[in-house]
Amino acid sequence: MTSSFHPPIRTLMGPGPSDVNPRILEAMSRPTIGHLDPEFIRLMDEIKTLLQYAFKTTNILTLPVSAPGSAGMEAAFVNLLERGDKVIVCQNGAFGGRMKENVERCGGTAVMVMDDWGTAVDLDKVETALNSNLDARVLAFVHAETSTGVLSDARALATLAARYDCLTIMDAVTSLGGVDVDADGWGIDVIYSGSQKCLSCVPGLSPMTFSARAMEFIRNRGTKVQSWFLDMNLIMDYWGGSARRSYHHTAPINALYALHEALVILKEEGLENAWQRHARHHRALVAGLEAMGLSMRVALQSRLPQLNAVNVPDGVDEAAVRSALLERYGLEIGAGLGSLAGKVWRIGLMGFACNQKNVLFCLSALEDTLSSLNVPITQGRSLQVARTHYNIR
Amino acid sequence: MTSSFHPPIRTLMGPGPSDVNPRILEAMSRPTIGHLDPEFIRLMDEIKTLLQYAFKTTNILTLPVSAPGSAGMEAAFVNLLERGDKVIVCQNGAFGGRMKENVERCGGTAVMVMDDWGTAVDLDKVETALNSNLDARVLAFVHAETSTGVLSDARALATLAARYDCLTIMDAVTSLGGVDVDADGWGIDVIYSGSQKCLSCVPGLSPMTFSARAMEFIRNRGTKVQSWFLDMNLIMDYWGGSARRSYHHTAPINALYALHEALVILKEEGLENAWQRHARHHRALVAGLEAMGLSMRVALQSRLPQLNAVNVPDGVDEAAVRSALLERYGLEIGAGLGSLAGKVWRIGLMGFACNQKNVLFCLSALEDTLSSLNVPITQGRSLQVARTHYNIR
Numbered sequence: 001m002t003s004s005f006h007p008p009i010r011t012l013m014g015p016g017p018s019d020v021n022p023r024i025l026e027a028m029s030r031p032t033i034g035h036l037d038p039e040f041i042r043l044m045d046e047i048k049t050l051l052q053y054a055f056k057t058t059n060i061l062t063l064p065v066s067a068p069g070s071a072g073m074e075a076a077f078v079n080l081l082e083r084g085d086k087v088i089v090c091q092n093g094a095f096g097g098r099m100k101e102n103v104e105r106c107g108g109t110a111v112m113v114m115d116d117w118g119t120a121v122d123l124d125k126v127e128t129a130l131n132s133n134l135d136a137r138v139l140a141f142v143h144a145e146t147s148t149g150v151l152s153d154a155r156a157l158a159t160l161a162a163r164y165d166c167l168t169i170m171d172a173v174t175s176l177g178g179v180d181v182d183a184d185g186w187g188i189d190v191i192y193s194g195s196q197k198c199l200s201c202v203p204g205l206s207p208m209t210f211s212a213r214a215m216e217f218i219r220n221r222g223t224k225v226q227s228w229f230l231d232m233n234l235i236m237d238y239w240g241g242s243a244r245r246s247y248h249h250t251a252p253i254n255a256l257y258a259l260h261e262a263l264v265i266l267k268e269e270g271l272e273n274a275w276q277r278h279a280r281h282h283r284a285l286v287a288g289l290e291a292m293g294l295s296m297r298v299a300l301q302s303r304l305p306q307l308n309a310v311n312v313p314d315g316v317d318e319a320a321v322r323s324a325l326l327e328r329y330g331l332e333i334g335a336g337l338g339s340l341a342g343k344v345w346r347i348g349l350m351g352f353a354c355n356q357k358n359v360l361f362c363l364s365a366l367e368d369t370l371s372s373l374n375v376p377i378t379q380g381r382s383l384q385v386a387r388t389h390y391n392i393r
Numbered sequence: 394m395t396s397s398f399h400p401p402i403r404t405l406m407g408p409g410p411s412d413v414n415p416r417i418l419e420a421m422s423r424p425t426i427g428h429l430d431p432e433f434i435r436l437m438d439e440i441k442t443l444l445q446y447a448f449k450t451t452n453i454l455t456l457p458v459s460a461p462g463s464a465g466m467e468a469a470f471v472n473l474l475e476r477g478d479k480v481i482v483c484q485n486g487a488f489g490g491r492m493k494e495n496v497e498r499c500g501g502t503a504v505m506v507m508d509d510w511g512t513a514v515d516l517d518k519v520e521t522a523l524n525s526n527l528d529a530r531v532l533a534f535v536h537a538e539t540s541t542g543v544l545s546d547a548r549a550l551a552t553l554a555a556r557y558d559c560l561t562i563m564d565a566v567t568s569l570g571g572v573d574v575d576a577d578g579w580g581i582d583v584i585y586s587g588s589q590k591c592l593s594c595v596p597g598l599s600p601m602t603f604s605a606r607a608m609e610f611i612r613n614r615g616t617k618v619q620s621w622f623l624d625m626n627l628i629m630d631y632w633g634g635s636a637r638r639s640y641h642h643t644a645p646i647n648a649l650y651a652l653h654e655a656l657v658i659l660k661e662e663g664l665e666n667a668w669q670r671h672a673r674h675h676r677a678l679v680a681g682l683e684a685m686g687l688s689m690r691v692a693l694q695s696r697l698p699q700l701n702a703v704n705v706p707d708g709v710d711e712a713a714v715r716s717a718l719l720e721r722y723g724l725e726i727g728a729g730l731g732s733l734a735g736k737v738w739r740i741g742l743m744g745f746a747c748n749q750k751n752v753l754f755c756l757s758a759l760e761d762t763l764s765s766l767n768v769p770i771t772q773g774r775s776l777q778v779a780r781t782h783y784n785i786r
Contacts, residue, residue: 002442004420005423008430020424029421030399030418069642071459074622105619202645202647203643203646204648229463229467250410253597254595
């Protein structure tokens with residue numbers, strides 16, 4: 001007979017999910033209520049207000065889609081595209097490629113602006129593409145590339161899109177809560193994120209926000225949205241973008257308890273404080289890694305504090321290192337994807353997992369593991385350097 | 394400052410979500426691990442085996458979609474249809490209508506077989522439709538209509554479909570775990586269900602199973618599935634329908650802990666025992682309701698034990714009764730939908746919520762509430778009749 005599943009205790013410092021705050025796990029385990037219960041409607045309203053805070057927006061249509069970030073990406077494209085539409089897609093990692101897939105499955109055409117994995121989106125190339133494709137309706141880009149740890153300049157991209165009268169779709173799966181995401185200030189039309197990165201909630205939800213212009217487009221489309229489940233015309237009736245509340249699907253009640261608690265925690269800390277915390281621990285981690293003799297993949301000005309791509313030293317079996325970290329230390333870090341497979345490790349410092357204990361633990365575990373696998377590194381300095389960074393004597 | 398959300402304690406006897414077993418809530422709150430962790434892969438394998446047990450199938454492609462039952466419905470249609478395909482859709486309630494929406498959003502044509510809300514799908518009408526549409530590729534029907542509490546004859550419908558060489562899509566959202574669902578025995582090609590009905594898990598997941606014939610079709614489609622998120626060609630690489638395990642999306646880890654525990658509980662009880670329990674408490678509830686002078690909407694031979702449509706007596710404000718039950722007793726029952734709006738209440742007896750305490754509590758609360766609202770009912774007999782049913786002296 002199959003028995004209950006008891007997960008091992010891990011420290012999650014990969015590309016997500018990140019360690020979940022116990023407050024969130026506890027909130028999620030509270031008794032389930034109905035999805036039309038007046039108290040649940042109140043919870044939905046609070047979640048909306050808290051998400052508006054996190055996205056820095058007054059957008060009415062701000063809500064969590066009841067599925068993971070991948071479904072959030074799909075919701076962005078299926079709502080904003082009609083067959084035959086042209087989209088400029090910036091690709092500098094795995095998720096730009098997934099955007100292309102989404103455009104094509106909507107019957108649209110993707111004009112690709114390609115940059116190397118590990119570099120930011122090149123603004124000049126984007127302007128050239130916009131200028132050569134004046135019939136493009138949408139510019140889509142990834143704010144924080146989870147596959148490479150690169151931050152692109154969202155404000156500048158949105159400014160370019162506005163100049164060419166394009167709507168914008170931004171992937172903020174890994175950025176929200178870790179670095180500034182300014183929906184209204186930058187004028188982004190559709191943003192989707194994920195619950196399991198810097199919000200440190202459980203995976204399974206995709207917070208989204210739609211500008212008034214995006215809502216207007218969706219309401220006046222000539223054709224129905226190809227996905228019933230993700231059709232914002234129907235979902236806004238349930239989440240209160242319209243006057244009445246009507247049933248669409250059964251909301252994932254307990255996951256929404258969790259998201260609410262995660263957002264309460266973010267509000268308590270304050271957005272700016274959360275970004276500063278990510279930056280501080282990132283600096284300590286990098287200092288420690290460099291003291292060990294390891295190097296960072298991404299140029300200083302494009303580095304995401306919450307996701308650190310570290311070059312794998314020549315000749316090292318990167319998978320063996322990750323396996324050893326998991327087995328000996330219960331520590332999960334991420335592998336490289338695509339053109340960075342085998343070349344980098346991805347070390348996450350996301351949300352609740354972004355703290356001094358994890359930084360020191362990760363450096364210590366990595367130093368021990370690399371040494372034991374006979375990788376030539378500088379021993380005995382990494383922790384000291386990181387501690388100095390924290391001003392611990 | 395917004396504070397943590399503490400839900401009221403409810404008894405969930407509506408159309409779902411149903412009361413969640415505390416074992417499941419506790420399992421869900423265990424620490425999150427990564428979606429590529431070897432221990433998580435083991436959990437996925439166990440979930441697959443347990444779902445095969447629940448669906449009575451050996452289908453390799455048996456898995457929970459990472460989103461609610463509505464997404465499961467969409468997954469069935471987007472994978473099995475290509476543009477221009479014709480589908481016979483049986484509608485005898487709300488969810489048949491949603492199937493039509495799905496067919497049309499896939500670029501298909503739905504031939505509707507309509508039956509009154511509250512009655513089962515008429516086999517003769519279906520045969521006529523199949524015979525008049527020999528180019529139809531798929532027959533789609535709802536096994537247990539959540540909007541009306543009606544069970545249709547899935548085995549007979551599948552036999553008809555086979556005779557006309559149609560694939561079958563079956564909605565088992567409300568049936569799985571409450572009445573017999575025999576995927577292999579009946580030869581159904583695609584079944585989707587929901588986590589929050591008779592499995593008594595939290596809402597947010599849609600267990601599905603695909604026959605070898607359905608998998609074969611999906612693998613050899615001429616066009617890509619229009620949804621990237623729900624494309625089984627990609628999902629089977631992650632859930633192990635193919636040889637390798639490759640990342641598709643971040644699975645909702647903790648929700649899957651919950652589903653695993655719900656399925657372990659079902660296995661411990663045994664499928665047949667679970668069906669018998671639903672039937673037993675249903676009989677006691679109906680006896681008690683009838684002793685109060687209330688009547689059932691659905692004919693005896695088509696009644697779902699897990700969802701009981703009760704006629705609202707003439708002149709009664711049904712919403713006022715539901716509000717009073719919620720306010721005074723914390724008891725949630727459901728309203729009618731569509732053509733049954735205002736005409737029925739829907740009383741669920743699903744999974745963990747299907748027990749003697751809930752039956753007696755519901756009868757007591759309903760009798761008190763109806764009396765206090767001056768609805769003419771027979772008082773003082775209902776509980777006694779139900780108790781007799783349970784052989785309590």
